[in-house]
Amino acid sequence: MFQTFDSSDDAPDTAARVKEVRALMAASGLEALLVPRADEHQGEYVPRSAERLRWLTGFSGSAGLAIVARRTAALFVDGRYTVQSRAEVDTAVFQFPDLPRGRVAEWIADHVSATHVVGFDPWLHTVSEIEHLRGKLAAKGIRLKPTPRNLVDRAWGRDRPAPPAAPVRPQALKHTGRAAADKIADVQARLKADGQDACVLTLPDSICWLLNIRGADVAHNPVALAFALVPATGKPELFLAADKLDAAARAHLEPVTRIGEPAQLAARLKALRAADKKVRLDPGTAAYALARALGTALARGADPCIAMKAVKTTAEIKGARAAHLRDGQAMARFLAWLDAHATRGIDEIEAVTRLEACRAETGALREISFDTISGSGANGAIVHYRVSRASNRRLMAGELFLLDSGAQYVDGTTDITRTIAIGKPSAEMRRRFTLVLKGHIAIATARFPKGSRGIDLDPFARRALWEAGLDYDHGTGHGIGSYLSVHEGPQSISRAGMAELVPGMLLSNEPGYYQAGAYGIRIENVVLVTPAEVPEGGERPMMGFETLTLAPIDTRLVERKLLSPAEVAWLDSYHARVRDALSPGLDTESRGWLAAATRAIA
């Protein structure tokens, strides 16, 4: 079992912990302290040892910032965690300001006197975050000061778990398609072109991509927590705990890297500064502590791996196809089981457990790619819902069940959402599902010129909903890693998607609709950006998408008369492809179910 279900009955003694932190603040001359959710690597998942925000406040969400002042304390979370944070956190200790996170400076100014000092751990905030906040606080006379050691860790003391030390595994060339040496050469070419002497990498998925390794230091994301320093010429240095490396990992890494301990990194950067080198660091993702160590050696620039790893190699694309085929068979087995049992009293947790078992039966499941969103009825309308023992709910006839899940296989990462009718859906549910489906098809079938960005496609996913006076408050698609993070950049299909799309990129296609307190709808497939065939008479090179995800879309929810003939043709042809691809690997019962589920719509 990869997914666990909180019973939420182990609430910490927040007041005592905050008191202890305040005593340490006083001893350090700090009027307030920032406690973010992030760790040194700014990843979506952090190891237990870095769950400082949770230890201090009880809040378990994936993003947030606490500010502990001498007499008061606040927790800033975004819209998706408004309800959850108030349920998890002691409201006698923390207030929940109604300010967006960008307005943190205003809260501080209101609660901390000018001339006072606010402390922060320089390893847990990005350069951009600190520069932005420092500028705003300076205008109010308040100073921001790095603490030499993390005060929460000092309060946490011996109970703090040890940092993770999962073994590093080489990722085979047949899966990555490019040797680490080749990728390193590309990064070095970039550095030379930009006139830089070296580059610090702080994102574990960038480092794992570059060196063709994987790890298991955090949940769901098969990365090893590490730093790297890539010189414009010569061997990169990899900084990670030595106990993560066995002989095989060393044999894989030693030809292309030198290996050091994370604690050595800052000293190495100071040496580069002393030698008057220019060292590239990504201010949007790297820890402020590194910029401090670099000082005048700092050269601002995006992590060069981000753009490179977004464009998949032929081997990665082949792997993605295999992973989606395997995952589609697991989904088909699960959906067949669900249809047979849905009205017999299944609950959300059972669905998660069963789905994970179906994936495990493939024999290839390494991890799930994120905690499954398993929302029945009104729970489906909570966009970032995560089922707990307390929220767990039965699937009920006449309701919708939204299931967003994914797997980590050695050859690829998957991410799929299906919305399933339990019993007979209402006419409104069918109409709205069909509008979402129209948006999904509009993305799946889009053809667009070179230079197009995700922002240029996002409106296609929404037009049918807009015409009905409806919309959804999330992006339409995110980038996806190859046996790496299920969310990666730089590309996205969204209001903010300014990165150009390039053949070889993977994206999700996941429009939705949510009726608070009633039901949620989302239809998500993973698509690959491809060069598109240009029809006769066409003049410009075009791109398009190939849908990789293979699983039926619930046709009981489709209102055919709302679809154009072209949309019906897309759905029928997708289902024929799903059936042909999945059937050979299925048991008789699931195969029978699939045949019915993928029948052309009437």
Add this chain to the structure above:
Amino acid sequence: MFQTFDSSDDAPDTAARVKEVRALMAASGLEALLVPRADEHQGEYVPRSAERLRWLTGFSGSAGLAIVARRTAALFVDGRYTVQSRAEVDTAVFQFPDLPRGRVAEWIADHVSATHVVGFDPWLHTVSEIEHLRGKLAAKGIRLKPTPRNLVDRAWGRDRPAPPAAPVRPQALKHTGRAAADKIADVQARLKADGQDACVLTLPDSICWLLNIRGADVAHNPVALAFALVPATGKPELFLAADKLDAAARAHLEPVTRIGEPAQLAARLKALRAADKKVRLDPGTAAYALARALGTALARGADPCIAMKAVKTTAEIKGARAAHLRDGQAMARFLAWLDAHATRGIDEIEAVTRLEACRAETGALREISFDTISGSGANGAIVHYRVSRASNRRLMAGELFLLDSGAQYVDGTTDITRTIAIGKPSAEMRRRFTLVLKGHIAIATARFPKGSRGIDLDPFARRALWEAGLDYDHGTGHGIGSYLSVHEGPQSISRAGMAELVPGMLLSNEPGYYQAGAYGIRIENVVLVTPAEVPEGGERPMMGFETLTLAPIDTRLVERKLLSPAEVAWLDSYHARVRDALSPGLDTESRGWLAAATRAIA
């Protein structure tokens, strides 16, 4: 006649003029000199007295930058002027670098030694332009230095025309819908909210909007060239040549402004600096000279009038409707005449002249809103084509004729493009016209939520073309003034349209298709952003467009089978509206023509 047609036979003696400028440069210790097309107000049109670039080089386009170095000289123009600039300019004197204008610094670095000085007139460049260029040149050791007097003006000498001094006319409250005092109060509220003591206005259309005045200092754009200084409290000061004001204009202005001469402005700004005031200036549109005068008093901020004037008042919207009705009748009379005469040997200039006469017959024409783009056959494929005696071409059977024109009436500014089949169009022309029409209809019928920006709609205009492997290389729509500039911001429908759309904004809707050397297609109407009716079951406030332009779209170019039933319904209903609105004001012949032209498509 407002439009004139160059015969291009008065080529200046460029070599002699450049030689004279070089002598002045040498006397000032300058190694190179920037000569931009802009004047002190950065408008689309400049008066004759400010046509320095044209005087020096012969280039008559609306955007460009010359750099005169000691031994060489270059003219930078954008893609639309590549051909024209080489035809107009002495290529023995000027080179035409293949660099985008943003790379001017590279050209300078290649042609000017480090440690040398490049001169510029600080009144003719924006703050942003100079800061950007200065940063790039500094990296190469080259200094950028303002000249105390414009060197081209000194060389031009007595032949230089006097600056314009057209009379200022009050714009009546019935047309503007808001008193100048109210608008001034809004600007002052903005300044107070932003903690600023005053604001410098440099854009003539901002000033004319704010004070409810109009002028005639430049072609096509009914503005008075002026500056203004709006204090956070008290009367604004208007700086303009006193001879532009008659008694009526003074009576209109004196209750709300103090009036000074433009030469006083810099001294006033220095006084504000001495008094330690914060003065807002828009670095993207204001002259560098003003930022220099302000020094430490400079507070960067957008010209507050830009966003305010973009949202039209009820009176302005009423005026726009009246202007479009009147303009539609002129268009109908013109198109009826054209259909009767098109194959009898009409040329592009005759079409322009006749169209202007039809507009003049309304008795309300104040000016045309830009030089008519009258392109037959291959000339229609040149997006910014402007007919000259040399390029003038007959309308020929089997070709398309693209006509993009507009009028300035006291109650509104119009902008309309129609593409007309001369004789029998080819099947390809009809297919492509229909794809452009599909894009036009997709914008006209779009419904979109609050917060949407033009960038969120632009893809709808292109999808049908993209599906056919086609596209067009211009935006889909620009903002439009109310008896002001035909191009205004901040809103646009384009790849760069990040300004939120708000009910009351006017935009053009003008997708196109251009086949170089063959034909051009564009269909342009002006639309008004309105709150949209939300259909039953809709949950969110929506916006939409109301099409204001009233003129037939050539149905001989429509391939009906490429249109959806909804698209056919839009076209038929638009044509019914056009017929009902225009018929009552037309002569019998034009009315008969209109009835046929607006018939429902078969």
